[in-house]
Amino acid sequence: xxxxxxxxxxxxxxxxxLKDINYKFFGGKIYGLRGKNGCGKTMxxxxxxGLMKPTNGRILINKKELYxxxxxxxxxxxxxxxxxxLPEYSGFKNLKYLADIKNQITEEEIRCxxxxxxxxxxxxxxxxxxxxxxxxxxxxxxxIMEKPSIVLLDEPINAxxxxxxxxxxxxxxxxxxxxxxxxxxxxxxxxxxxxxxTIILMSEGKIIGEE
Amino acid sequence: MLINLIVSEVKHDILRHKWRYxxxxxxxxxxxxGKCFYMSEAGIGDFGIFGLNASNILLGIPRYVFYAxxxxxxxxxxxxxxxxxxxxxxxWCEYELCGIGVYKILLSGRKNxxxxxxxxxxxxxxxxxxxxxxSQILITIILNGDLIEASDDIWLYNSGYSRMLSEITTFxxxxxxxPCVSFITFFVCSFVLSLICGSVKSFMMITIYIVLGVFYTxxxxxxxxxxxxxxxxxDSQGIDIIDSIFIDLILIIGGYAIGRSYIHNKDLI
Numbered sequence: 001x002x003x004x005x006x007x008x009x010x011x012x013x014x015x016x017x018l019k020d021i022n023y024k025f026f027g028g029k030i031y032g033l034r035g036k037n038g039c040g041k042t043m044x045x046x047x048x049x050g051l052m053k054p055t056n057g058r059i060l061i062n063k064k065e066l067y068x069x070x071x072x073x074x075x076x077x078x079x080x081x082x083x084x085x086l087p088e089y090s091g092f093k094n095l096k097y098l099a100d101i102k103n104q105i106t107e108e109e110i111r112c113x114x115x116x117x118x119x120x121x122x123x124x125x126x127x128x129x130x131x132x133x134x135x136x137x138x139x140x141x142x143x144i145m146e147k148p149s150i151v152l153l154d155e156p157i158n159a160x161x162x163x164x165x166x167x168x169x170x171x172x173x174x175x176x177x178x179x180x181x182x183x184x185x186x187x188x189x190x191x192x193x194x195x196x197x198t199i200i201l202m203s204e205g206k207i208i209g210e211e
Numbered sequence: 212m213l214i215n216l217i218v219s220e221v222k223h224d225i226l227r228h229k230w231r232y233x234x235x236x237x238x239x240x241x242x243x244x245g246k247c248f249y250m251s252e253a254g255i256g257d258f259g260i261f262g263l264n265a266s267n268i269l270l271g272i273p274r275y276v277f278y279a280x281x282x283x284x285x286x287x288x289x290x291x292x293x294x295x296x297x298x299x300x301x302x303w304c305e306y307e308l309c310g311i312g313v314y315k316i317l318l319s320g321r322k323n324x325x326x327x328x329x330x331x332x333x334x335x336x337x338x339x340x341x342x343x344x345x346s347q348i349l350i351t352i353i354l355n356g357d358l359i360e361a362s363d364d365i366w367l368y369n370s371g372y373s374r375m376l377s378e379i380t381t382f383x384x385x386x387x388x389x390p391c392v393s394f395i396t397f398f399v400c401s402f403v404l405s406l407i408c409g410s411v412k413s414f415m416m417i418t419i420y421i422v423l424g425v426f427y428t429x430x431x432x433x434x435x436x437x438x439x440x441x442x443x444x445x446d447s448q449g450i451d452i453i454d455s456i457f458i459d460l461i462l463i464i465g466g467y468a469i470g471r472s473y474i475h476n477k478d479l480i
Binding site: 012042043046049050051052053071072076077078080083084085086088094097098100101102103142146 | 212215216219223227309310311313314315316317318319320321322476478479480
C-alpha cells in the first residue's frame with residue numbers, strides 16, 4: 001500500500017489551502033499530522049479520500065492516479081469532522097445501512113466493531129439522542145468496520161472520555177497490521193506521539209518536516 | 212455494488228420520508244376536500260372541477276375536455292401544492308452531503324452514488340404521484356360519485372367555459388400521462404437545482420418559474436402541463452403533448468447530466 005503526493009496544490013476561492021505537497025505514505029505505519037488550526041491537515045486527508053480534487057498535481061494510490069484512473073480509493077475508511085449520521089436510526093442501523101452497500105461484512109462484525117469502540121451494539125436509542133462522544137465513536141466504527149486499507153481519522157479522540165480514548169487508541173493500534181496506511185490528525189501532542197510512527201508537521205498548507 | 216446501493220438508497224429514502232409522504236397525502240386530501248365543500252356551501256360550483264380528474268377516470272365517470280378562454284386566473288392553491296415539491300426535495304442532498312452521503316460516496320464512488328440518488332428521487336416522484344391518486348380516490352369515495360358530474364349550466368355559470376366531449380384517449384394522455392411525466396420532471400429538476408443552488412435559492416427560483424407559467428402558455432413552463440392533473444378544463448390549443456413530453460425528457464436527462472457533472476467536480480469539504 002502506498003500513497004504518493006506529487007506536487008499537489010489546492011486553491012479554494014483564491015486562497016491556497018495546500019501548497020506543493022510532495023510526500024509518500026507507506027503501508028504498515030501510522031502517520032500523525034500536526035499543525036495549527038487551518039494549516040491544511042483536514043484538507044490533506046480529504047484529498048486522499050477523493051473528496052477534494054487538487055487544483056494542480058497528482059495523488060497516486062498504489063500507482064493509480066486519483067480523479068483520473070480511480071474516483072475514490074478502492075478501500076478507505078474516513079472519520080470526518082463532526083460525523084453526521086441518519087438521526088432517526090440507531091447506531092447499529094446506520095452502520096448496517098452503510099455496510100449493505102458493499103455487503104462485505106456481517107451483522108455480527110458490525111456489532112463487534114461497535115463494542116470495540118465502546119458503544120453498545122444492542123442500544124436501541126436513535127442517533128439524535130447520542131452524545132457528542134457517542135457520535136464520535138460511531139464515526140470511528142464507520143471508518144474501520146470494513147477493515148479498509150487506508151484509514152483517515154480526523155481528531156478521533158475529540159469529545160471522548162478517558163476510557164473512550166483508551167479504547168479508540170487500542171483500535172487504532174490494532175489497525176496497523178495488514179499493511180494499512182493510517183493517518184491521524186490530532187491536537188493532543190502526547191496522544192499523537194503515542195500513536196504515530198511518523199509525525200508530519202504542517203504549516204500554512206505545506207509539509208514543513210517530519211519527526 | 213450499484214444494484215445494492217440503488218436498492219438500499221430507494222428503500223431507506225422511502226422509510227426516512229414516510230412522514231413527508233403522509234403529510235403530502237393529508238395536504239392534498241384536506242385542501243381539495245376543503246375546496247369542494249367550500250364550493251358546495253357557497254353554491255357556486257360543482258365538486259368535479261377541482262382536482263378530480265384522477266378520480267373521474269378511476270371510477271369510470273364520464274369525462275369531458277374543455278377549451279379555456281383567455282382569462283388568466285392565478286391558481287394559488289395549486290401553486291402552493293407545487294411548491295410542496297421543492298420544499299420536499301430541497302434538503303434531500305444538502306443534508307446528505309454534510310453527513311452520511313459522504314460515507315456513501317466513499318464506499319461506492321461519486322458516480323454510483325449519483326445514479327442511486329437520482330433513481331431514488333425518480334422513484335420518490337412516482338410515489339408522490341401514487342399518493343396524489345390515492346387522495347383523489349379517497350375524496351371521490353367521500354363525496355360520492357354523483358357529485359362529480361357537473362351540469363352544463365353549472366359549469367357555464369361557474370367558469371364561463373363551454374364544454375366539449377373529446378376522445379377518451381386524448382383525455383388520458385392530456386390529463387394523466389403528460390402531467391405525470393411533467394410531475395416527475397418537476398420533481399427531478401427541483402432536486403438538481405437545490406443540489407446546486409441550495410434549498411432556499413432553488414425554492415425562490417422555482418416559485419418565480421411556476422408563477423411565470425401562469426402567464427405564458429409554453430411547454431417550457433411545465434407548471435402548465437402539471438395543471439392538467441388538477442383541472443378538467445384545459446386549452447388544448449396551447450399545449451402540445453409531443454412538445455411537452457420531449458421537453459420533459461430533455462429536462463430529466465439534462466438534470467441527470469448536470470447533477471452528475473456537479474457531483475463529479477464538487478469538493479466535499
